[in-house]
Amino acid sequence: MTDSILEVRNLSTHFFTDDGEVKAVRGVSFSVAPGETLGIVGESGCGKSVTAMSVLGLVQRPGKVVGGEIMFKGSDLLKLSKEELRNIRGRDIAMIFQDPLSSLNPVLRVGFQIDEAMYAHDKIPKDQVETRGVDLLKQVRVSDAARRIKDFPHQFSGGMRQRAMIAMGLSNKPDLLIADEPTTALDVTVQAQILELLRDLNEQTGAAIILITHNLGVVAGLCKRVLVMYAGEIVEQGTVEQIFERPQHPYTWSLLRSVPRIDANRGHRLLSIEGLPPDLIDLPQGCKFNPRCPFRVERCFTESPLLEQVAPEQRAACWVTMERAYAEMGAGSITDTSPGAASGIHPTGRARPAVEVPVAMAEPVSD
Amino acid sequence: MLTRGTLIYIAQRLALIAFTLVAVSFLVFITVHSLPGSAFESERVHGKALQLLLHEYGLDRPVLVQYWSFLTNAIRGNLGVSFQIRGLPITPLVMRELSVSAELGGTALLITIGLGTTFGVLAALRQNTWVDYTLTSIAVVGYSVPSFVLAGLGVLIFSYWLPTVTNGVISYPAIWTGSYGTLVELSLPAIILGFYTSGQVTRITRAAMLEVLQQDYIRTARAKGLKSRVVTVRHALRNALIPVISILGPLVISIITGSVIIETIFGIPGLGKEFVESITAADYNITVAVFTVYALLIGIANLIVDLLYTVVDPRIRY
Numbered sequence: 001m002t003d004s005i006l007e008v009r010n011l012s013t014h015f016f017t018d019d020g021e022v023k024a025v026r027g028v029s030f031s032v033a034p035g036e037t038l039g040i041v042g043e044s045g046c047g048k049s050v051t052a053m054s055v056l057g058l059v060q061r062p063g064k065v066v067g068g069e070i071m072f073k074g075s076d077l078l079k080l081s082k083e084e085l086r087n088i089r090g091r092d093i094a095m096i097f098q099d100p101l102s103s104l105n106p107v108l109r110v111g112f113q114i115d116e117a118m119y120a121h122d123k124i125p126k127d128q129v130e131t132r133g134v135d136l137l138k139q140v141r142v143s144d145a146a147r148r149i150k151d152f153p154h155q156f157s158g159g160m161r162q163r164a165m166i167a168m169g170l171s172n173k174p175d176l177l178i179a180d181e182p183t184t185a186l187d188v189t190v191q192a193q194i195l196e197l198l199r200d201l202n203e204q205t206g207a208a209i210i211l212i213t214h215n216l217g218v219v220a221g222l223c224k225r226v227l228v229m230y231a232g233e234i235v236e237q238g239t240v241e242q243i244f245e246r247p248q249h250p251y252t253w254s255l256l257r258s259v260p261r262i263d264a265n266r267g268h269r270l271l272s273i274e275g276l277p278p279d280l281i282d283l284p285q286g287c288k289f290n291p292r293c294p295f296r297v298e299r300c301f302t303e304s305p306l307l308e309q310v311a312p313e314q315r316a317a318c319w320v321t322m323e324r325a326y327a328e329m330g331a332g333s334i335t336d337t338s339p340g341a342a343s344g345i346h347p348t349g350r351a352r353p354a355v356e357v358p359v360a361m362a363e364p365v366s367d
Numbered sequence: 368m369l370t371r372g373t374l375i376y377i378a379q380r381l382a383l384i385a386f387t388l389v390a391v392s393f394l395v396f397i398t399v400h401s402l403p404g405s406a407f408e409s410e411r412v413h414g415k416a417l418q419l420l421l422h423e424y425g426l427d428r429p430v431l432v433q434y435w436s437f438l439t440n441a442i443r444g445n446l447g448v449s450f451q452i453r454g455l456p457i458t459p460l461v462m463r464e465l466s467v468s469a470e471l472g473g474t475a476l477l478i479t480i481g482l483g484t485t486f487g488v489l490a491a492l493r494q495n496t497w498v499d500y501t502l503t504s505i506a507v508v509g510y511s512v513p514s515f516v517l518a519g520l521g522v523l524i525f526s527y528w529l530p531t532v533t534n535g536v537i538s539y540p541a542i543w544t545g546s547y548g549t550l551v552e553l554s555l556p557a558i559i560l561g562f563y564t565s566g567q568v569t570r571i572t573r574a575a576m577l578e579v580l581q582q583d584y585i586r587t588a589r590a591k592g593l594k595s596r597v598v599t600v601r602h603a604l605r606n607a608l609i610p611v612i613s614i615l616g617p618l619v620i621s622i623i624t625g626s627v628i629i630e631t632i633f634g635i636p637g638l639g640k641e642f643v644e645s646i647t648a649a650d651y652n653i654t655v656a657v658f659t660v661y662a663l664l665i666g667i668a669n670l671i672v673d674l675l676y677t678v679v680d681p682r683i684r685y
Contacts, residue, residue, distance in 0.1 A: 056590060058586060058589055058590060086592050086593075086594065087592060088592070089589070089590055089591070089592035090590060090591035090592030090593075091592055094590070094591075095590040097583055097586065097587060097590075098583075099583060102582060102583040102584065103583040103584055103586070103587045104584055104587065105584040105587070105588065105602050105605075105606070106584070106606070106680070106681075106682060107605050107606055107609075107679065107680055107681060107682075108601075108602075108605075109681075116591065116593065116597075116601075117591040117592070117593075120591055120592050120593050120594070120597075121592060152681045152682070154681075154682050165587070168587075168591065
């Protein structure tokens with residue numbers, strides 16, 4: 001895609017902590033077309049937010065972008081000066097955050113916080129800022145906007161605060177809005193309203209949206225294209241239909257199987273993904289999902305799979321892919337989701353022994 | 368800003384201060400009058416003469432009656448007369464000394480807030496660098512070395528070792544007549560008086576800034592593309608000042624009590640020096656008056672601090 005407004009190539013962001021180098025994002029590449037809605041999903045700590053923060057240059061010490069390119073409108077954001085990047089932040093690329101209460105400054109009026117985003121850049125003429133502030137609050141459907149704009153954040157409800165955050169984000173008519181878990185801290189009804197608002201604003205203003213969430217329902221409701229991240233890497237990407245109907249990576253598949261559905265058959269078991277995401281300091285060899293994958297094969301322990309085309313517009317990083325898992329491993333009727341359950345591959349690469357607990361683990365060697 | 372609720376709150380607090388003043392003056396009055404000895408002992412008056420003297424000052428009446436007449440007079444602004452300098456009215460004396468002490472204490476408070484917050488912010492922004500270590504070390508010295516040690520050191524350095532730098536003038540001249548000190552006279556005692564409190568403010572500001580800088584709204588402010596100076600001052604410092612204000616009340620008390628020592632060491636004719644001298648001389652009327660004025664100052668300082676909260680933090684309303 002040459003006409004993309006944002007193109008991230010091979011981005012790596014690491015955190016240099018006392019315990020070691022946390023490789024939070026590794027070799028992530030993706031692009032966003034003008035006006036597109038892109039979802040980034042994955043469980044907590046998989047690098048979604050760090051990816052977004054890296055784009056805006058907001059990664060704080062001890063974090064650091066260690067490699068890659070972030071091309072925005074023809075320039076590499078990683079090569080810009082602090083001042084040039086500051087001028088893009090909030091002006092061309094805006095970001096809204098998860099918890100709208102803690103994300104608004106408690107001691108400043110809501111209107112002031114919206115207006116200062118406009119005063120910080122020269123995009124909106126100074127004499128129009130205040131009226132635009134009220135208009136924005138109306139646009140995000142805060143009732144009685146002219147009066148409420150003088151309120152402090154604690155006088156707003158949770159949904160209104162997120163609306164105010166969105167108004168702030170849109171104030172400079174950005175080309176790209178990054179929404180990091182915008183609905184997580186809100187009630188379900190308010191979540192739906194905020195998503196609808198984002199959808200409408202995307203259509204009205206033409207701003208592209210990157211939606212970061214761990215909630216697959218939210219992605220289905222808003223996005224056209226989806227990236228699935230696991231342990232700091234993109235493991236699958238595709239259109240929202242492809243990801244939801246024909247997921248090819250076992251992680252995506254497991255995620256979908258762990259979402260309760262109101263239209264599921266009675267007796268349909270909700271499956272969980274066993275185990276925890278890997279330690280980002282000491283990553284497993286080969287595929288990073290192998291310690292939790294029911295479909296892993298021996299190759300998964302030695303070689304990292306790369307993103308490969310599995311369908312038009314769909315790419316997955318997996319040696320097995322779900323197509324094979326369905327055909328050879330009976331993935332359609334699986335009830336045991338423990339690692340290697342479907343393929344029969346034990347962590348050491350041998351077949352699963354009859355006895356579950358290895359002797360070495362039950363009786364620690366005393367040397 | 369001044370809503371009905373706030374006005375009612377202020378009225379309540381003023382009533383509470385008035386009650387405190389009565390309670391404090393009563394306790395002090397009873398205590399000092401129970402002490403052995405009197406202001407006239409050094410004059411070696413005995414028998415009939417002493418009786419006459421005591422009667423003249425009303426000291427032969429029961430203590431509670433004496434207190435009642437003190438209270439009724441004090442409400443009218445008359446704090447009685449000195450025993451030591453016979454018949455000298457105390458009110459104008461205390462007022463003049465208050466102005467001297469207020470100048471010293473006010474300067475110390477300005478140094479405390481100005482220096483303390485600046486050091487605290489710089490230390491937080493340069494956390495774990497030599498800037499942080501230097502400023503934190505200065506703060507630790509500030510709140511661990513007693514002021515009388517620093518004052519003694521100051522006198523030693525500036526009047527004994529370096530007399531040419533200051534021409535020997537390190538504080539108020541011996542016979543001082545004006546009501547205010549000059550900047551030269553004021554600076555050394557004010558810095559030493561404000562050193563302890565500056566250290567405290569540095570420590571609190573640094574800790575508060577470090578915490579605030581981690582907050583989500585700071586990330587929001589940076590994501591908006593605000594200049595880092597704006598983020599630091601407008602978004603971070605304003606929130607970091609809330610805990611600083613909460614220790615301002617105790618710090619004002621530190622400055623007032625510290626001024627007793629500093630004024631005595633530097634010979635500053637303020638309320639603190641008078642306080643010490645009145646106790647030494649058993650000039651009890653002055654002791655009670657100074658004590659009561661201190662109670663009033665502390666009460667008002669705490670009220671101002673509590674009102675400052677509402678200015679800095681809109682979530683607090685009275």
